[in-house]
Amino acid sequence: MAPKQVTVIGAGVGGLAAAIRLAAQGVRVSIIEQNATVGGKMGQIERDGFRWDTGPSVITMRHVFEELFAAAGRRLEAYLTLLPVDPLTRYFYRDGTVLDATPDLRRMVRQIEALAPEDVEGYLAFLAYAAKIHRITGPVFIYGEPPSLSTLSKTSPLQFLAVDPWRTMDQAVTRRVRSPYLRKLLDRFATYVGADPFQAPATLSVIAHVELSGGVWYPQGGVYRIAQALERLARELGVAIQTGMPAEKILVRDGRAIGVRLADGATIPADAVIANVDVATVYQHLLPPEIATPARRRRQANRPTSCSGFILLLGVEGEHPRLAHHNIFFSDDYRAEFSDIFQRGRPPQEPTVYVAITAKQDPSHAPPGCENWFVLVNAPAGDKQFDWQRNAAGYRERVLQTLARHGYDIRGKIRSEVRLTPDDIARQTGAWRGALYGLSSNQALNAFRRPHNRSRELPGLYFAGGTTHPGGGVPMAALSGKVAGEMILRDWAE
Ligand SMILES: Cc1cc2nc3c(=O)[nH]c(=O)nc-3n(C[C@H](O)[C@H](O)[C@H](O)COP(=O)(O)OP(=O)(O)OC[C@H]3O[C@@H](n4cnc5c(N)ncnc54)[C@H](O)[C@@H]3O)c2cc1C
Incomplete structure (x- = not known):
């Protein structure tokens, strides 16, 4: 049987990651990128x-x-x-x-002792609290499939309360540390997903854990080296990457995505299409009117953003x-x-x-x-x-x-x-x-509001990137590519 074909619109991190996952499984993948180079944001x-x-x-x-x-x-x-x-x-x-x-705790504590000694325990308590949120939310909201109401029903009420969705991030911080210096420092992690610490749920404290305990990494040569490394790997796996070519429309037949039409008029047939472009942009420009009805376009366009x-x-x-x-x-x-x-x-x-x-x-x-x-x-x-x-x-x-x-x-x-x-x-x-960073993270339970990686309105269309699950930021966009790729393979196997 001929290998199946997937076309990815956009060579951002999510599109490249999805292409790599699928190509590694023997799928024929092509990426269409409007810019002269890969990487997107x-x-x-x-x-x-x-x-x-x-x-x-x-x-x-x-x-x-x-x-x-x-x-x-x-x-x-x-x-x-x-x-x-x-x-x-x-x-x-x-x-x-x-x-x-x-991330060197001893050095961090020494600085806090010099600045606000009464906050040492509070800082450590905040780290423990953020680590706990990561432990609970990781499998449900970050590393797996998009959460659903059934996911929620599997979470115990105690676990649910521990992720603190009804308190704001600033409230979670202020409860634990008094120093205005530390409060600002910890509140700032909300901005890593473009959110407001005075509105966003305390669940976002998970970001503080990821950075303060997990560390920050610099790709030697510049962050852009990540895009170049993903491009190299994708090409080695046989992914065809066409840059400088905008996709104009997602082609639909019998209510299913069947390929992509390019700006030069050429069409690429596909068994599945992954849109790595922000979902609202896909609705405004890339879907035909029978799918992107005025009501759906309005709904996507009006979602609050980061x-x-x-x-x-x-x-x-x-x-x-x-x-x-x-x-x-x-x-x-x-x-x-x-x-x-x-x-x-x-x-x-x-x-x-x-x-x-x-x-x-x-x-x-x-x-x-x-x-x-x-x-x-x-x-x-x-x-x-x-x-x-x-x-x-x-x-x-x-x-x-x-x-x-x-x-x-x-x-x-x-x-x-x-x-x-x-x-x-x-x-x-x-x-x-x-x-x-895609959609707004200022509301509680935001993870349930993001567009799903599998289009509910057009079979054969999938989404990868910062506006879909699990959210914005480079590692999250890479994870969205994993989710989209795995969904396609599972849907084909059924
Ligand atoms: C200024 C700035 C600072 C940031 N800082 C950080 C940070 O420090 N840490 C962090 O983790 N994240 C940061 N982010 C967020 C991070 O860059 C994004 O979340 C992530 O890169 C998004 O990847 P994506 O997969 O959604 O694809 P995108 O990067 O959104 O790429 C989408 C691709 O689709 C292409 N495209 C669009 N329309 C078409 C079309 N019609 N046809 C063909 N191609 C098309 C675009 O050209 C683009 O290449 C920052 C972003 C910006 C802009």
């Missing part, structure tokens, strides 16, 4: 002797990538060198306090030895910042600024005596209230002023610059409203 830019990652910079859950390579009979180390990052992040506060988050971001890629003269690889410059009023983003629909008036500098690990990413700064501020996803085209230059000034107030005035030292707004992210990757 995980991108890179080189200019004026500088190199920057344009998307993700913090990589956690190393085991997810190890398992993906192992599923194809390969060792991760043969494709990627993942270096541990320590400090995980250096946190700068407006009063001059500096705190290094580290936040987006305003990004400055800066080639900076001079070296800054007090900065680490990952740095956070906190604003004074963290709550106001999230109100700006999620209630007022505008980028924060007083932003917290994130700066990642890969040249700290890879000096070749900047000319001698310079650094490559990736500067990110959380911003609302594609809100009509804020016109980036008109206001980006002014907001850039605000971000640079904020850094200057923290003692890093680089305004006269910028040798090269690229600016990315939420509109750019949407245009370049198909991200719905420019959201960085």
Whole structure:
């Protein structure tokens, strides 16, 4: 019997991971990618002797990538060198306090003893609490199939309460630590999925466990090396990757997905189609009207999303030895910042600024005596209230002023610059409203609200990527590819 054929739309992490899983099982897979290169939100830019990652910079859950390579009979180390990052992040506060988050518990406790000795037990209690949530939610919400009501019925009421869905993340943190420094540090983990710690369920504390206990990994050469490694593995397994070619429509016959029509008019028949594009974008542009009815399009379009971001890629003269690889410059009023983003629909008036500098690990990413700064501020996803085209230059000034107030005035030292707004992210990757991490995680039981990896409306269509289960972020998108691939194989076996 001829091998079955799967067509994947989009070469983001989820699409590449799904293709690898299926090709390793003997399925013929082709990937259609609109951009000239693979990676999607995980991108890179080189200019004026500088190199920057344009998307993700913090990589956690190393085991997810190890398992993906192992599923194809390969060792991760043969494709990627993942270096541990320590400090995980250096946190700068407006009063001059500096705190290094580290997985080295003894070092972490020593710093807390110096800053807020009464919080040592509270910090350890928070870590234990977050570890417990990970133990309970891992099999149900992260590493397996999308949860359903029957999954919930198998969870004991005590386990369900232990994951704390009705309390906010900030409440879970404030119950355990008193120091405003530690509160901000721990609250910030909600932003790893583009959420607001003052609204998002405390269940998201699981992210703190993943980073503070599991560590952060830097792929030598830059985060984009992950996309390149996945592309190489996929090609070795026989996956045909066509870049620079947008998919125009998912073809449907007799109520089933049967292939993809490309922008040049060619069609690729398929036994199954995986859309790695944000689900709302698929409904707006890629499905025929009998499937993407106006009501369904509206429903997808109106789902609240995670936040987006305003990004400055800066080639900076001079070296800054007090900065680490990952740095956070906190604003004074963290709550106001999230109100700006999620209630007022505008980028924060007083932003917290994130700066990642890969040249700290890879000096070749900047000319001698310079650094490559990736500067990110959380911003609302594609809100009509804020016109980036008109206001980006002014907001850039605000971000640079904020850094200057923290003692890093680089305004006269910028040798090269690229600016990315939420509109750019949407245009370049198909991200719905420019959201960085797919749908909003601000509501309790959000895991039940995400679009399923198997389309309920079109047999033969599957979804992989940050807007579907298990959610946004690089390792999660990779896991979504696993789920979609396994579903296809199981559906064919039935
Ligand atoms: C600025 C930024 C910072 C981030 N920081 C982090 C971080 O530190 N850590 C972390 O884990 N995650 C981070 N993320 C999130 C992470 O990058 C994403 O969750 C993940 O990469 C999404 O992968 P995906 O599988 O959903 O595919 P996507 O990256 O969304 O890729 C989808 C692909 O589909 C293609 N496509 C769209 N439409 C079509 C079409 N019609 N035809 C063909 N191809 C099409 C796109 O070009 C794209 O290549 C960040 C994201 C951004 C943007």
